[in-house]
Amino acid sequence: xxxxxxxxxxxxxxxxxxxxxxxxxxxLKPLVLAGAxxxxxxxxxxxxxxxxxxxxxxxxxxxxxxxxxxxxxxxxADVRFEDATELKLEGDIKEITTxxxxxxxxxxxxxxxxxxxxxxxxxxxxxxxxxxxxxATCDGFFxxxxxxxxxxxGDSAVTEALFxxxxxxxxxxxxxxxxxxxxxxxxxxxxxxDQVEMAWxxxxxxxxxxxxxxxxxxxxxxxxxxxxxxxxVGGLFIAIGHDPRxxxxxxxxxxxxxxxxxxxxxxxxTSLPGVFACGDVVDHRYRQAITAAGTGCSxxxxxxxxxxxx
Numbered sequence: 001x002x003x004x005x006x007x008x009x010x011x012x013x014x015x016x017x018x019x020x021x022x023x024x025x026x027x028l029k030p031l032v033l034a035g036a037x038x039x040x041x042x043x044x045x046x047x048x049x050x051x052x053x054x055x056x057x058x059x060x061x062x063x064x065x066x067x068x069x070x071x072x073x074x075x076x077a078d079v080r081f082e083d084a085t086e087l088k089l090e091g092d093i094k095e096i097t098t099x100x101x102x103x104x105x106x107x108x109x110x111x112x113x114x115x116x117x118x119x120x121x122x123x124x125x126x127x128x129x130x131x132x133x134x135x136a137t138c139d140g141f142f143x144x145x146x147x148x149x150x151x152x153x154g155d156s157a158v159t160e161a162l163f164x165x166x167x168x169x170x171x172x173x174x175x176x177x178x179x180x181x182x183x184x185x186x187x188x189x190x191x192x193x194d195q196v197e198m199a200w201x202x203x204x205x206x207x208x209x210x211x212x213x214x215x216x217x218x219x220x221x222x223x224x225x226x227x228x229x230x231x232x233v234g235g236l237f238i239a240i241g242h243d244p245r246x247x248x249x250x251x252x253x254x255x256x257x258x259x260x261x262x263x264x265x266x267x268x269x270t271s272l273p274g275v276f277a278c279g280d281v282v283d284h285r286y287r288q289a290i291t292a293a294g295t296g297c298s299x300x301x302x303x304x305x306x307x308x309x310x
Contacts, residue, residue: 002102002103002104003103003104004093004104004105004106005029005030005031005103005104005105005106006023006028006029006030006105006106006107006307007023007028007030007031007105007106007107007108007109007303007307008030008031008032008033008094008096008103008105008107008108008109009023009030009031009032009033009108009109009111010033010084010087010096010108010109010110010111010112011033011034011035011041011110011111011112011113011245011279011281012032012034012035012039012040012041012065012069012079012111013040013041013042013043013065013111013113013279013280013289013292014041014043014064014065014068014279014289014290014292014293014296015041015111015113015278015279015280015292015293015295015296015299016032016034016041016109016111016278016279016296017032017065017068017069017071017072017296018068018292018293018294018296018297018300019109019111019278019296019297019299019300019303020032020072020077020079020300021068021071021072021075021077021300022296022297022300022301022304023077023109023300023303023304024072024075024076024077025075026300026304027076028303028304028307029076029077029078030072030077030078030109031077031078031080031103031105032072032077032078032079032080033080033082033083033084033096033098033103034069034079034080034081034082035081035082035083036081036082036083036099037083039065039069039081040061040062040065040066040069041065041113041279041280042113042115042116042280043061043062043064043065043289044061044062044065048060048061048142049061049064049138049289050141051137051138051288051289051290052064052289052290053290064289082098082099082100082101083098083099084096084097084098084248085097085098085099085248086248087108087248087249087252088252089108089249089252089253089272089274089275090252090272092106092274093105093106094106094107094108094274094275096108106274106307106310107274107275107276107303107306107307108274108275108276109268109276109277109278109296109299109300109303110249110261110270110275110276110277110278110281111277111278111279111281111292111296111299112244112245112246112248112249112277112279112281113244113245113279113280113281114242114243114244114245114260114280114281114284114287115242115243115245116134116238116241116242117238117240117241117242117243118238119151119204119238119240121204121205121206121207122207123206123207123208123209123215124207124238126207126209126213127207127209127213127214127215127236130209130213130214130215131209131214131215131216131233131234131235131236132207132215132235132236132238133235133236133237133238134237134238134239135237135287136150136159136160136163136164136237136239137163137288138288139235139237140163140164140166140167140237141167142235143164143167143168143234143235144167144168145167145168145169146167146168146169146233146234146235147168147169147170147171147172147232147233147234147235148164148167148168148170148171148172148233148234148235148236148237149171149172149173149174149199149204149218149231149233149235149236149237150164150171150172150173150174150237150239151174151175151204151236151237151238151239151240152173152174152175152238152239152240152241153173153175153176153177153179153180153181153182154180154181154182154239154240154241155182155183155186156239156241157173157175157182157239157240158173158180158182158186158187158189158190159186159239160237160239161173161190161193161196162189162190162193162196164235164237165193165194165195165196168195168235169195170195170196170197171195171196171197172196172197172198172199172231172233173190173196173197173198173199174199174202174203174204174218174220174231175198175199175200175201175202176201176202176203176223177200177201177223178200178201199220199231201222201223201224202220202221202222202223203220203221203223204218204219204220204236205219205220205221205228206218206219207219207236208230214234215233215234215235215236216232216233216234217230217231217232217233218230218231218233218236219231242280242284242287243259244258244259244260244261244280244281244284245281246259246260246261246281249261252272253270253271253272253275253277254270254271258284260281260282260283260284261277261281261282262282263276263277263282266298267298267302268282268295268298268299268302269302269306273306274303274306276299276302276303276306277299278292278295278296278298278299279292279295279296280292282295283295
């Protein structure tokens with residue numbers, strides 16, 4: 001008979017590893033299914049992290065995740081680099097299947113994260129962390145005095161552009177249509193801003209770099225005429241949305257219109273007893289490492305209380 005764990009944490013990153021630290025210190029011996037390829041979450045593709053408290057000189061994203069993992073293991077967390085392929089979350093005992101094993105637990109914390117929507121261009125991967133970014137608050141500071149482009153037309157893209165203009169010499173907002181999808185208030189604010197130019201009816205069709213591997217420009221294609229032009233930029237911020245990683249659970253748990261797991265605020269309890277969710281899989285507003293870690297702490301405390309009451 002398969003061992004029944006007190007708690008299994010599915011996912012890693014700041015939320016999952018923080019939940020692991022707290023549940024391990026509580027003596028719950030958590031099993032962490034951190035992922036086979038993307039263990040550590042989005043910060044594994046982030047270079048310098050300067051806004052996580054406690055690191056006055058900054059820290060590399062992968063190093064921060066390694067520190068968190070080691071801290072969780074120090075208190076007894078069992079971290080395994082496996083991907084969950086099936087989750088059965090109803091009932092008193094939850095069942096989780098990976099490529100190599102089957103697991104059972106009384107409680108589950110979901111730290112599945114979300115993923116940035118991508119343009120689907122080869123250069124996104126090549127120049128990620130070398131000029132291409134999906135987070136202005138994370139990386140905007142590094143482009144002080146440079147010309148920057150933002151791709152998108154919704155509130156997220158407008159927010160990114162308005163934030164980036166504090167650092168950039170110029171911000172060009174690239175949008176496929178001839179008017180923004182953002183709310184009128186946000187759109188008006190952007191269009192009235194200094195240092196901001198619009199590239200209407202334009203799509204990024206190629207991302208170009210320098211011989212030493214840094215972003216140097218993007219190729220824009222007019223969505224009406226097909227005419228192409230090159231836009232020199234030092235930074236490209238892609239703000240076309242996020243997709244929560246809820247494919248395995250969206251038919252079992254309540255999710256919102258955007259697919260994010262809904263929780264019973266201010267707790268992290270989902271619509272199923274014994275199942276808690278934290279990090280970017282529940283948060284489409286802030287999406288910061290520190291806020292994800294905070295909800296990971298909350299999920300651990302909620303799960304501990306649930307297990308105490310069983």
